[in-house]
Amino acid sequence: MKLTDEQWAVVRHDRGHARVAAVAGAGKTTTLVARVLHLLAQGVPARRILVLMFNRAAREDFTAKLAAMASPGQSLPEVRTFHSIGHRLNQSLTRWGWLSPRELLTADWQRERLLRQAVQHCLGGSDEATRDAALDTERLEALGNFCDLVKAEMTSATEFYERMDFGPDTRHFIDAYEHFEALLEQHGRMTYADLLFRPLRCLESSEEARARVQGFLDHVIIDEYQDINEAQQRLLAVLAGTHADVMAVGDANQCIYEWRGARPDYMLERFEATFGQATDYPLSTTFRHGHALALTANHAIRGNRRRPDQLCVAAPQNPVTTIDAGQGAGRLVEELQAWQQRGRPLQQACVLVRNWTLSVAVQLQLLRAGIPFRLAREERYVFRLPLVQALAGYLRLSRDARLLHDPAHLLLLLSQPTSFVARERLQALALHLAQTQSWPGRQDALLDSLKPAQRRTLKRRWELLCELPRLGRLAPARLLEIVVERLDAEKVLKRAAARREKGEEDVRLLDVLIEQADDLALAPEELAKRQRQPMQQGDGALITTVHGAKGLEWPLVALWGMNEEDFPYYSKDNPLDEERLEEERRLFYVAITRAQDRLLILHDSGEHRPSRFLAESAWQDGNRVARALVEQQAGPVEVNVPSLVGRYLSAVGSEIAVEAASRQEALQPAAVAEPTATYRPGQHVHHDVFGNGEILVVEGDPDNPVIDVRFVHAGRRRLIARRSPIEVLQGGSPA
């Protein structure tokens, strides 16, 4: 393979630190392998080079490629992950007497047990309900993450807690962190986060210790630099010392782990602030996809302020990528079926979602259509979600009163959504209710240890269960609405979640489940069959989240759930600020750049309008310009952002002219409609996603009207005029 000039420049970098900004699919591994071989050929001893990869899979991939390219028997440098470096430093610093010996907690349950003890210690004086809620598995997991992040950020628990938006009832995290630390010390244990945290604290505080680890390296090469966190960056600085040259490779536009402490600034600014002056190298050519997607990706990230000024350009030999957008899960099914009809296997297809909740509608639709799929996380299978099992359980009870005598069924419905009561107590109560069909008397021991609020909640729930068989004739969706309302499920889910975002996700899941209620109201046998459904169908399409798709690629990528509030993710209670919007935009950028041959962007018909990212990406322009390039079109191409497209065309050596499209405003959906525009029934409009249509009704606030439009292809829709990417057409018919 012939390296590009840009790749060669990286390989032959001479002295000093270097920062390599590589777009998605730029052949980083190929380049870095060539760089290492170049250094070896220059006479740098293998042991004086350290290569750091983001995770074990990347390390193995790199090691294999390096071994394949090297001469037989050649000694090669170490390729490591931060974890493995941390491991080794812990061992050495312990052996030298700077750290006390600690054993790594490798099993989740071991860590959970200590977290539990820490919480019990801190909430010893609190009431039982508070303690039970804090000991809930999810809440403990959130506490575990909190402890890890405090260490990744090298900060204090208090400072970190104040900075982040943890949900209600989490104030104990700060004390629990301190006590968890004490327990770890007492038991001689440490967590994965300690692998870096302990040695780093030791090295930063002791010059003597530092002297033992510094000076052994001439070159440090580090991949995926955009996802580095504070502890990692500081450890890197210690290891490199003043002697080693650091080469950091990454893409600030793909920094998607802010919740884990990564920030684009590490790549954009902090690298130089930490290490000093660096030479910048771009790797701008992607070998993954065609011009249409490269252009779309460039448009998609354009709105971010914090980004490198770098174009992603498709290599001439890349596959021709086509992009389409559409609406509804039915459209997804059509696409997957058409893919198969063209003789392409479903394993080549991936459905990406912003978060797992959004996958529920996709899973149900694919199950209905008989299209096999795999889930990157099996526990996210819709029929295994506790909330889904419970809602299906409520529906079943409404159709079969005998279930009121089944203690297991009652236990399921008493515990989901959570009633904040310990499971053993619910078990005893469920047994009593199944046997007696009546609520225990006031003095009954079963109610003894329950708070008045818990008693009330459970009694109300039992009353609802008794009432359900009388509502069995209602449509499933209506019945679920009643259940959700009577259980005050939204409030319960929000309260149960340790992070605001998680609570909101659960509430959205409720909405999705109500929409899909017919699927939950299946006959028991069918439901049981679905619950058992083997998920790892090797020949199926993969469903995963954008975070889970990092570094991967597929011939067909369908991005599902492109609606405002879903992607970008926000809500009334949790509005977007500039920083979060930029992170969402990077996530969108990562999502679309996973595709090789085909990208389908799908939004839903729910109450949220199509995502602003659709319009921002100007995907139609991408398709149009790519076609012009293939056909070597002479005449000018109309585009929304002529400056960007012009830059792209000159980067690929094309002389095709571009000119501004008449509807440039499509790229700024929030400001699309002229503030002074007035809407009248009968006007013809163009909507960026739905196409042409005619206004039928205008209502509401005249300054911010809601319009009812009949679109030629997308049917009737109600839109908030000023927030929709629409334009009033001058005359003409909506055909």
Ligand SMILES: Nc1ncnc2c1ncn2[C@@H]1O[C@H](COP(=O)(O)OP(=O)(O)OP(=O)(O)O)[C@@H](O)[C@H]1O
């Ligand atoms: N100069 C080149 N010419 C042609 N193909 C190339 C070149 N450099 C890399 N590639 C191809 O690009 C693909 C991705 O390359 P590689 O495996 O090195 O990158 P990666 O590190 O996995 O990807 P990414 O850059 O997305 O992180 C491979 O198929 C590789 O053969």
